[in-house]
Amino acid sequence: xxxxxxxxxxxxxxxxxxxxxxxxxxxxxxxxxxxxxxxxxxxxxxxxxxxxxxxxxxxxxxxxxxxxxxxxxxxxxxxxxxxxxxxxxxxxxxxxxxxxxxxxxxxxxxxxxxxxxxx
Amino acid sequence: xxxxxxxxxxxxxxxxxxxxxxxxxxxxxxxxxxxxxxxxxxxxxxxxxxxxxxxxxxxxxxxxxxxxxxxxxxxxxxxxxxxxxxxxxxxxxxxxxxxxxxxxxxxxxxxxxxxxxxxxxxxxxxxxxxxxxxxxxxxxxxxxxxxxxxxxxxxxxxxxxxxxxxxxxxxxxxxxxxxxxxxxxxxxxxxxxxxxxxxxxxxxxxxxxxxxxxxxxxxxxxxxxxxxxxxxxxxxxxxxxxxxxxxxxxxxxxxxxxxxx
Numbered sequence: 001x002x003x004x005x006x007x008x009x010x011x012x013x014x015x016x017x018x019x020x021x022x023x024x025x026x027x028x029x030x031x032x033x034x035x036x037x038x039x040x041x042x043x044x045x046x047x048x049x050x051x052x053x054x055x056x057x058x059x060x061x062x063x064x065x066x067x068x069x070x071x072x073x074x075x076x077x078x079x080x081x082x083x084x085x086x087x088x089x090x091x092x093x094x095x096x097x098x099x100x101x102x103x104x105x106x107x108x109x110x111x112x113x114x115x116x117x118x119x
Numbered sequence: 120x121x122x123x124x125x126x127x128x129x130x131x132x133x134x135x136x137x138x139x140x141x142x143x144x145x146x147x148x149x150x151x152x153x154x155x156x157x158x159x160x161x162x163x164x165x166x167x168x169x170x171x172x173x174x175x176x177x178x179x180x181x182x183x184x185x186x187x188x189x190x191x192x193x194x195x196x197x198x199x200x201x202x203x204x205x206x207x208x209x210x211x212x213x214x215x216x217x218x219x220x221x222x223x224x225x226x227x228x229x230x231x232x233x234x235x236x237x238x239x240x241x242x243x244x245x246x247x248x249x250x251x252x253x254x255x256x257x258x259x260x261x262x263x264x265x266x267x268x269x270x271x272x273x274x275x276x277x278x279x280x281x282x283x284x285x286x287x288x289x290x291x292x293x294x295x296x297x298x299x300x301x302x303x304x305x306x307x308x309x310x311x312x313x314x315x316x317x318x319x320x321x322x323x324x325x326x327x328x329x330x331x332x333x334x335x336x337x338x339x340x341x342x343x344x345x346x347x348x349x350x351x352x353x354x355x356x357x358x359x360x361x362x363x364x365x366x367x368x369x370x371x372x373x374x375x376x377x378x379x380x
Contacts, residue, residue: 032151033158047176048159051129051152052184056191071150082161083153 008066008101011049011057014039016066016098019090029070029087032058058088066094125174126156129181136192138276139321144195196321208371215266216368218259223361225256230354238298257294260308260361261287264315267324271372274322275315282314302349309337309357316364323373325364332360 018038292304
C-alpha cells in the first residue's frame with residue numbers, strides 16, 4: 001500500500017522519538033549508529049536496524065525537514081582515529097510531525113464505540 | 120577501523136550502489152556507513168563479543184537493508200533526473216542516432232525477410248540486397264557502440280566500456296561469413312548492448328526501459344542458443360529498441376554532469 005504523502009512511517013516515528021529521547025538526556029545531536037542503538041535498546045531488539053533501512057529513513061526525514069544534519073570537523077575525527085561523523089538533530093517541523101503522528105495513531109487505536117456517540 | 124571481510128563486503132556494496140552518484144552524495148553515504156561500522160566494531164570490542172558474532176550482525180544488517188538501498192538509489196535517480204534531462208543536440212550525437220536507426224531498421228528488414236523466405240534464399244536469391252544491408256547494419260552498429268564511448272567518455276563507467284566493446288566485437292563477428300559464428304556472436308552483442316544501455320540509462324542518455332527490455336532479451340537469446348536453435352523472435356524487439364536509442368540520440372544527450380567513479 002502506498003503511504004500517505006508526508007506521513008511518517010513507524011520507523012521514522014521511532015527515529016524521531018529516539019533522537020528526542022537522546023536530546024532529553026543531553027545529547028542534542030546523534031549520529032546514525034547512536035540512533036540505531038537507541039532504536040534497538042528501545043525495542044529491546046537483538047539487532048541494529050539494517051544499514052539501508054536506517055540511512056534511507058534518515059535521508060527521507062532530512063529531505064522532509066524533520067531532521068537537520070551537519071558533518072563534524074574532520075580534524076576532530078582524525079584526532080580520534082575514526083571516520084568523520086554526521087550528526088542529526090530534530091527540527092521544529094520534525095517535532096510537530098511526530099506529535100501529529102502520535103496523535104493520529106492514538107485516534108486510530110481508540111475503540112470504535114468511544115468514537116461513535118450515541119444519538 | 121573494522122577490516123573484516125564482511126565489513127569489506129558492506130563497503131563494496133556501498134561503492135556499488137552509489138556508483139554514478141554525484142561525488143558529494145557518494146562520499147556522504149560512504150562516510151556514514153564507515154562511521155557506523157567503526158562504532159559497531161568499537162562497541163563489540165568493548166563488550167567482548169567475538170569477531171564471528173559481529174560479522175554475523177554486520178552481514179544481516181547488510182542483507183536486510185539491500186531493498187532499501189536499491190530503492191533509495193532509484194529514488195535518488197528520479198530526483199536528479201529532471202536536472203539531467205537538459206539535453207543538448209550535437210552533430211556527433213545526431214550521426215550516432217542515424218547509425219543506430221540504420222542498424223535497427225536494416226537488421227529488422229533482414230529478420231522479416233528471413234522469416235518469409237528462409238535462411239538459404241535470404242543469402243542466395245536475395246543476396247544482392249541482403250549482404251550489403253547486413254554489412255552496412257553491422258558496421259553501423261559497431262560504429263554506434265564505439266561512437267557512444269567516444270562521445271560520452273567522461274561519463275561512461277567500466278560497465279559501459281566493457282558492454283560497448285563486447286557489443287562491437289559481437290557485431291563484427293558475423294562478417295566472417297559463417298552462419299554459426301553469426302548466431303554465436305549475437306549473444307555477446309546483445310549482452311554488451313544491454314550493459315552499455317544500462318550505463319547510459321544511468322546518466323539519462325536513454326530511457327531506463329531500454330536496458331530493461333534488452334536485458335531479458337539478451338539472456339533469453341543466450342539461453343536459447345545454449346539449448347538449441349536460437350530464439351530469432353527476440354531479434355525484432357531488440358532491433359526496435361535500437362531504433363528508439365537512435366531517436367533518443369537525435370534528440371540530444373544530457374549535458375555533461377560530472378559523476379563519481
